[in-house]
C-alpha cells in the first residue's frame with residue numbers, strides 16, 4: 001500500500017520538519033512545500049520537497065496536481081512579533097494574503113481538510129489562567145492579529161462548506177528531535193530556550209531577564225513550554241480527526257504547566273553544568289506575566305497527552321544546539 005500524501009506547507013521550518021518526521025513514522029508521506037526563506041533544505045528528510053511560495057497559486061496548483069494530498073498542514077509564515085511591528089504590510093501579505101492564496105488553491109483542487117498553525121498570541125493579554133479556548137481573542141500585536149484573521153476566515157470557509165479545519169493554538173514551542181537530526185534554527189533567534197542555551201555554550205555574551213518584579217512565584221514571567229514532538233503528535237492526530245470527518249475546531253496546545261524564566265535558567269545550568277552570564281533589564285512592553293494553557297479540549301477531542309516536560313525539552317534542545325552550530329545571526 002502506498003503512503004497517504006499530506007501537504008506540509010512550511011515543512012522545512014522548525015515545527016513543520018518535526019511534524020514531517022511524525023507523519024512519516026505513522027505511515028504518511030509528508031510533501032513539503034516551502035520557499036526556504038526561514039526553513040532549511042537539510043530539514044526535509046522524510047518526503048519530497050517542492051520549492052514555492054504560498055502566494056504563488058499557480059505553483060501550488062501544480063504541486064497539488066502532482067501529489068494529490070488528502071489534507072494540508074499550514075506552518076508557513078512570518079513568526080517574529082517584533083518584526084510584525086516594523087513590517088506589518090509584509091506580515092499581512094504573507095500570513096493573510098498568502099494563506100488565502102493557499103486556501104483557494106486547495107479548494108480548487110477539492111482538498112477540504114486543513115490544519116492551521118495558530119498561536120496563543122491570538123488571545124492577547126490573559127483575563128484568567130489557564131487560558132481555555134473560550135477566552136476572548138484580542139491580539140495585541142500585528143502577528144497575533146494576522147493569525148486571528150485567518151482563524152476567522154477558516155470559520156467562514158467552514159460555514160460555507162468549503163473547508164474543515166483544526167486551528168492549533170500553540171503556546172511556546174521548544175525542544176528538538178531526541179536523536180539530534182533536526183532542531184530549532186531561527187535567524188534571528190528570539191526564543192528564550194535557544195538564546196539561553198547559546199549563552200551557556202558561550203556563543204552569546206549574556207542572557208537577558210526582562211523584569212523581575214512580576215506578580216509570579218519568583219518575579220519573572222511564566223510561560224508554558226511545549227515539546228515540539230508533542231506538537232508534531234497533535235498535528236498527526238488533528239489530520240486523522242479531519243480525515244475521519246471531524247468538525248472545524250480551535251484547540252490549545254500546551255502542557256498546562258508554567259515555567260518561570262529563573263526556573264528555565266536553573267534547569268539549563270543543571271543540564272549544561274555551566275553557569276550563565278545574566279543581564280537584568282526592564283520589563284518589555286506587551287509581555288504578560290503568565291501564559292499557561294488549558295489543554296482539556298486537546299485531550300478530549302484528539303486524545304492527546306503531552307509526554308515531555310521541561311527537563312526533556314532542555315535535554316533535547318541542549319543536544320541539538322551543542323552539536324549544531326549553523327546559526328548565521
Ligand SMILES: NC(=O)c1ccc[n+]([C@@H]2O[C@H](COP(=O)([O-])OP(=O)(O)OC[C@H]3O[C@@H](n4cnc5c(N)ncnc54)[C@H](O)[C@@H]3O)[C@@H](O)[C@H]2O)c1
Nearest residue numbers: 010012013014015035036037038039053054076077117173
Ligand atoms: N515557534 C513557536 O513557538 C510558535 C508558537 C506559536 C505559533 N507558531 C506558528 O507555527 C508556525 C511554524 O513556526 P516555526 O517556528 O516552525 O517557524 P519557521 O520559521 O521555522 O518555519 C516557517 C516555514 O515557513 C516557510 N515560509 C515562510 N514564508 C513562506 C512563504 N511565503 N511561502 C512558503 N513558505 C514559507 C519558511 O521557509 C519556513 O520553512 C508559524 O506559522 C508560527 O506562526 C510558532
